[in-house]
Amino acid sequence: MNAESLDGRLLFAIPKKGRLHEKCLELLVGADIQFRRHQRLDVCLVKNHPIALVFLPASDIPSFVGKGNVDLGITGQDVIIEAKMEKHITEVLQLGFGKCALQVQVPEAGPIQTSEALAGKRVVTSFEVLSGQYFSKIDDSLQLTGENRTKIEYVGGSVEAACALGLADGIVDLVESGDTMRAAGLHAIATVQQTEAVLIKSSKPKHEYLEPLIKLITSRIAGVVAAGKYVVCEYNILRSKLHAATSITPGRRAPTISPLEDEEWVAVSSMVEKSKTADVMDKLVTIGAEDILIFNLDNCRV
Ligand SMILES: Nc1ncnc2c1ncn2[C@@H]1O[C@H](COP(=O)(O)OP(=O)(O)OP(=O)(O)O)[C@@H](O)[C@H]1O
Numbered sequence: 001m002n003a004e005s006l007d008g009r010l011l012f013a014i015p016k017k018g019r020l021h022e023k024c025l026e027l028l029v030g031a032d033i034q035f036r037r038h039q040r041l042d043v044c045l046v047k048n049h050p051i052a053l054v055f056l057p058a059s060d061i062p063s064f065v066g067k068g069n070v071d072l073g074i075t076g077q078d079v080i081i082e083a084k085m086e087k088h089i090t091e092v093l094q095l096g097f098g099k100c101a102l103q104v105q106v107p108e109a110g111p112i113q114t115s116e117a118l119a120g121k122r123v124v125t126s127f128e129v130l131s132g133q134y135f136s137k138i139d140d141s142l143q144l145t146g147e148n149r150t151k152i153e154y155v156g157g158s159v160e161a162a163c164a165l166g167l168a169d170g171i172v173d174l175v176e177s178g179d180t181m182r183a184a185g186l187h188a189i190a191t192v193q194q195t196e197a198v199l200i201k202s203s204k205p206k207h208e209y210l211e212p213l214i215k216l217i218t219s220r221i222a223g224v225v226a227a228g229k230y231v232v233c234e235y236n237i238l239r240s241k242l243h244a245a246t247s248i249t250p251g252r253r254a255p256t257i258s259p260l261e262d263e264e265w266v267a268v269s270s271m272v273e274k275s276k277t278a279d280v281m282d283k284l285v286t287i288g289a290e291d292i293l294i295f296n297l298d299n300c301r302v
């Protein structure tokens with residue numbers, strides 16, 4: 001592929017491996033962005049849109065987007081701040097995956113159990129900027145100077161091993177389930193940053209003519225994200241209970257109410273957040289709803 005074949009195309013950066021990769025591929029399929037990645041090539045042309053996908057490490061994507069080398073990208077909020085690119089990037093959409101927290105962790109049974117107690121000691125992390133900002137504030141508040149300030153040391157991975165290896169008194173690393181942290185005999189004592197995957201674009205786009213295509217792709221991806229977040233809930237309810245029912249399932253705009261052959265009853269159809277489904281069904285049963293059905297969404301535009 002030569003540079004000419006990219007001419008006029010929207011460049012869209014996708015994490016090439018790691019925790020966000022598979023989820024991003026699912027989003028692309030859901031948005032009908034068709035491509036075939038030959039022999040793991042890092043740039044590939046989309047068949048049905050003037051787009052080229054660029055597969056990059058998640059942590060490199062913020063500076064590519066921020067500097068305008070690519071037009072659109074998906075990465076974590078954590079690495080955007082770590083790359084000091086927040087001002088150069090516009091967050092277009094939160095994607096609802098890649099959710100985790102950057103946390104200060106120490107040995108469970110050790111003498112250090114607060115960030116203040118850890119200040120001035122050795123902290124190992126892959127997030128030097130975020131950790132530096134966090135401990136700098138604490139060092140200032142404790143009036144630590146020179147050699148007495150917290151020593152932040154960078155490692156590229158396996159951060160959780162640093163305490164056991166005697167390299168650190170504490171670490172700053174990502175936590176989702178907490179399995180990695182617990183397996184290393186560590187526990188969290190503070191949160192530095194919450195994060196999730198986001199769709200981003202440059203705050204000063206170089207190619208204004210690409211804006212309509214960016215809007216289209218954003219709308220499609222938003223539809224896929226919403227389809228994963230909502231279900232459709234349908235049920236029958238006595239007309240006299242309709243007010244209580246619609247306060248349980250108010251829908252996004254309003255629920256759809258349809259008459260039934262039996263005039264005392266109506267059917268209700270409403271979008272409900274997937275995570276609240278069990279709770280909503282319990283409440284509907286309590287007020288006498290019958291034939292409660294839940295339908296997953298393949299795709300939507302809401
Ligand atoms: N356990 C996790 N759960 C959810 N999201 C995560 C988790 N670990 C990392 N992330 C998110 O994914 C982003 C990329 O991290 P990841 O570790 O997948 O990339 P990587 O380090 O480039 O890949 P690899 O770990 O394969 O070397 C992080 O910046 C964070 O936003």
Ligand SMILES: O=P(O)(O)OC[C@H]1O[C@H](OP(=O)(O)OP(=O)(O)O)[C@H](O)[C@@H]1O
Nearest residue numbers: 019157158174175176177178179180181
């Ligand atoms: O709380 P958990 O669910 O255990 O997830 C947290 C772990 O996930 C990430 O590592 P990853 O699996 O990407 O491996 P890495 O350390 O090689 O990046 C992160 O760096 C933590 O180590």
Ligand SMILES: [Mg+2]
Nearest residue numbers: 018019157158
């Ligand atoms: Mg990783």
